Amino acid sequence: MTALWPRIEPLLAGVEKPARYIGMERGALRPVHRPDGVSWLLVYPDTYEVGLPNQGLQILYEILNERPDAAAERGYAPWTDLEALMRDRAVPFFSVDTHRPAAEFDVIAFGLAAELVYTNVLNCLDLGGIPVRGEARRDEDPIVIAGGHATFNPEPMADFIDAFVIGDGEEAVGDITEIVRDWKRGGRVGGREAVLHELALLPGVYVPSMYEVEYEGMAIRAVRPRYPDVPDAVDKRTIADLADWPYPKNQLVPLIEVVHDRLNVEIFRGCTRGCRFCQAGMITRPVRERPLEQARTMVAEGLKRTGYDEVALxxxxxxxxxxxxxxxxxxxxxxxxCGNVGVSLPSLRVDAFTVGIASEIQRVRRTGLTFAPEGGSWRLRQVINKLITEEDLYAAVDGAFSQGWRRMKLYFLIGLPTEMDEDTLGIADMARNVVEIGKRYTKGASCTASVGGFVPKAHTPFQWFGQNSAAELQRKVGLLRDATRRSAVKLSWHDPAASMAEGIASRGDRRIGRVIERVWRAGGVFQEWSEHFALDRWTEAMAAEGLDPEWFTTRHRTEDEILPWDHIRAGLHRDFLWQDWQAALAEHGLPDCRWTPCYDCGVCTDYALEHVVASPVAPAGGSQGTGQDLSVGGAVPVRLLSSKEAAGAR
Amino acid sequence: MRGEVGFPVRIRFSELGKVRFISHRDAARAFDRAFRIEALPIALTEGFSPRPQVSFGLALSVGHESVAEYMDVRFARDLDLDALPGRVSAALPEGIDVTGAVHLVDRAPALQESVTAVEWEIEVVTVEGAPVDGSALTDRIAAVLSATELPVTRTRKGREDTVDIRPGIRHLSVLRPGEVGTVLHAEVATQPGVRPAELVAVLGDAYRDLRVLRTAQWIERGEARCEPLDADALRAVEARAS
Incomplete structure (x- = not known):
């Protein structure tokens, strides 16, 4: 084992925010690497400030280090200033815990929360002296793994990742550790092919090199496993009960400021609101609530241990x-x-109940409140199944202004299916109306409308939808700029060009791997950072590979088309998704199945899972603005935690 | 410290090793969390938006180490100051340690205005990182000390200013051979202030600093020269720790 610190230290005098690279966070573990154990490097392929708070990575860091046969460290993409010095002095990519070279780990696992970080994965591997393409790796090179929401379409990264973990990683990392451990101890018999073959048999693990893709022109004809024992399709991994996984137990407290710089306690996983644009909501079903007592304990102990004065639920x-x-x-x-503790609820519904909760937690400083209506008209919100009426929104906003808030922020998507200009312009109308309501209470009332270009994602009802071109998104931004000029509405928007690159990486097939490699070789790292993003690199790479960007982005798919991710399963029946897509086009909403009868999306029935909630009574305020009086009951298709479970779980 | 409620305390701490790469602001946040972890309640200012009564002394640049950093804190209740350094150090990041704490007299002048001189140990190497001979530096130091003016350029908010640092240099000498280069000992005033990098710059273009360690801060009032823990202590001797 080689500690690189003496070679890294002299470089830090010349870089921005050198404390990104020193580790030493409160809660950091002291991993012990044993020759017959498995060493993991868990990498978030973005800056330290973005990556450190990632809860998935912190959870796996603890679970792996609790195992006697594993040790795990963390790594983050070095910013371009340090990377230049590292390449100049031949210092390889390293972990921040013990500054160990990446190539000395048995497994390198990347957390892929979003698609625009893909080129950074290649850069980290290359900087670590590890061949970027899986086929070029030798037996002694690390096994390269990826997990996270973006891997529900793994194909664009298939050339670079040896094995993907689809779904919850808590159990899968243990299974992978055992296979790699035994392969190592047995003298790596059969080489890489043997260990990858074994990994491919694990539930929730997808090994792309075990599958062959046949094309017919631009279309996919078939995806076939190369061995008879390798499954035709890979089902996601799901932990049945969050109560069994009270992680992270020691949340890391960074020395420098990071995003979400506070205690984070996950109170439930999964969502059944059924917003049709939302990949996270679709792929993380069913709902699994943490028992109330366990959540309380995690908050109290976490605050005490970290010294934070804010907790996000x-x-x-x-x-x-x-x-x-x-x-x-x-x-x-x-x-x-702990006293004097701030609470933040990162995802708020739009209703009066939410404002009530918000006034509970922001007793002192009531400055800004954020809501996400997503669509500018009731018709469009039925299409996307975000069933918020304008009355809901205005009542919530009125309540908020009357209780002392001054600034409202509204999130919207543009480029949604069936969107007409009147829907887009509805965004400006809503924001203007919000300001008008606010003016009744305070002269300083303001409203920011934040608009992002919609990029359809795999395993959602919108996976068949051809996204808006960059020019069309730009035109819609222009409409909104004109409509909000000379008003108290502030408009902010995401770069439409970045939506195109995200679209290519989100719904691409294996051929997009070459494109990602070209973008990276042309210097396209940190693509989520506007100062580093240029769409030209992507369009030039597509042209060089003979691929038409429109095929992957703006083209509507048909029902019979084999989608690149059809052999990956999130549990949602393809029929259900198609019906929901048709229901969207017919402007039909679908209620939250947590509190209404099951409509059989496929997840609970196929995986023998159930929603796990702490209370049989729906939360006040109802769900999805469907107008149902949910608090009076009705059949609730959920498993209730017994009082013993609720009390005993820690 | 201003305010009548609570118990003002002056704390001395060191910042050594890897943790030297954090900023002054990061160190302040680490103390804030450490006090909360140890349940040491800070008194709040009165008024519409109460704020914790904590004030830090001179900033320590990113990358510089120190065994002589100071902060003033007003605690909401009286604390056992003998136990304080151990408790707070345990809750601070590795490399930051509290090395002393004293009760302050009420309304003691703020550290920022009181400290008039600081001492540094600066290890000097060549720009390429190669060793530097002590005798060569002795000659350069003599030249610097005999100069009547030492103009350096500072960039602040995009504007360039020329400052004469000679009046701020009180002492400069070769102290000992370092691990790589040669360690200098310097004492500089805080008004006008002199930065360690500026001291190295006036020695010549061929040199740069490798390690910079603040070894002392001084409060001077007339003839008296005190360590900040002694300057305005309520019962100086009693509360000194480690």
Whole structure:
């Protein structure tokens, strides 16, 4: 083992934010590497400030280090200033825990939360002296793994990743450790092919080199496993009960400021609101709530251990947690023993209940509140199944302004299916109306409308939809700029060009691997950072590979087309997704199945799973604005935690 | 420190090793968390938006080490200062350690205004990182000390200013051979201030600093010259720790 610190240290005097590279966070573990164990390097392929707070990586870091046969360290993409010095002095990519060279690990695992980080994966491998393409790796090179939401379409990264973990990683990392451990101990018999073949037999693990893709022109004709024992399709991994996984137990506290710089406690995983544009909501079903008592304990102990004065209760829609009132109330009343603690709920619904919760947690400083109506008209919100009426929004906003808030921020998507200019312009109308409501209470009322270009994702009802071109998105941004000029509405928007690159990487097939490699070789790293992004690199790479960007982005797919990710399964029946796509086009909404009868999307039935909630009563405020009176009951298709489970789980 | 409620305390701490790469602001945040981890309540300012009563002394640049950093804190209740260094150090990042704490008199002048001189140890190497001979530096130091003016250019918010640092240099000498280069000992005033890198720059273009360590800060009032822990202590001797 070679510690690189003496060679890294002299470089740090010349770089921005050198503390990105020193590790030493409170909560950092001291991994012990044993020759017959498996060493993991867990990499978030973006800057330290973006990557450190990633909960998935922190969870696996703890789970692996608890195993006697594994040790795990962390790595983050070095910023371009340090990378230049590292390449100049031949210092390889390293871990921040013990500054160990990447190539000395048995497994390198990347967390892929989004697609634009793909080129950074190649850069980290190359900087580590590891061949970027899987086929070029030798037996002694690390096994390269990837997990995270983006891997639900693994194909664009198939050339570079040896094995993908689809779904929850908590259990899969243990299974992988055992296979790699035994292969190492047995003298690597059969070489890389043998260990990858074994990994391909694990539930939730997809090894792209075990599959052959046949094309017919631009279309995919078939995807076939190369061995009879390798499954035709890979089903995602799902942990049945969050109560069994109270991680991270020691959340890392970084020395420098990072995004989400606070204690984060995951209160549930999965979402059944069924917003049709939302990949996270579709692929993480069913809903698994953490028992209230366990959440309380994690908050109280986490605050004590970290010294943070703020906690975020994380999930895809935190106000839907069935114990939210009790949990928030306990924290703000100081019942958790820490006093003066701020609470943030990162994903708020748009309703009066949410404003009530918000006024609980922001007793002192009420400055800004954020809502996400996503679509500019009721018609369009039915299409995307974000069933918020304008009355819901205005009532929530009125409540917020009347209780002292001054700034509202509204999130919208543009380029949604069936969107007409009147829908787009509805964004400006809503934002203007919000300002008007605010003016009744305060002269300083303002509203920011933040618009992003919609990029369809795999395993959603919109996976067949041809996204808007960059020019069309730009035109819609222009409409909104004109419509909000000379008003108190502030408009902010994402670069439409980046939506095209994201579209290529999101719904591409294996042929996109060559494109990603070209973009990287042309210097395209940190593609999520506007100062490093240029669409030209992507279009030039597509042209060089003879691939038409429109085929992958703006083209509508047909029902019978084999999609590049059809052999990866998130549990959602293809029929269900297609029906939901047709329902979207017919402007039909679909209620939240947590509190209404099951419509059989496929996840619970196929995987023998159930929603796990802490209370049989739907949270106040209902769900999805469907107008149902949910608090009075009806059949609730959920498994309830027994009181013993709820009390005993820690 | 201003305010009547609470118990003002001056703390001395060191910042050594890898942790020297964090900023002054990061160090302040680390103390904030450490006080909360140890449940040491800080008194809040009065008024509409109460803020914790903590004030730091001179900033330490990113990359510089120190055994003489200071901060003033007003605690909400009286604390056992003998136990304080151990408790707070345990909750701080590795390399940051509290090495002393004293009760302050009420309304003691702020550290920022009180400290008038600081001492540094600066290990000098060539620009390429090669060793530097002590005797060569002795000659350069003599030339620097005999100069009547030492103009250096500072860039602040995009504007360039020329500052004469000669009046701020009180002492400069070769101290000992370092691990790689030669270690200098310097004492500089805080008004006008002199930065370690500027001291090295006036020695000549061929040199740069490798390690910079702040070894002392001084509060001078008339003839008296005190370490900040002694300057405005309520019961100086009693509360000194480690």
């Amino acid at each position: 994380t999930s895809l829609s935190s106000a839907d947690f069935s114990g939210i009132t009790e949990l928030v109330g306990g924290i703000v009343d100081g019942q958790e023993g």
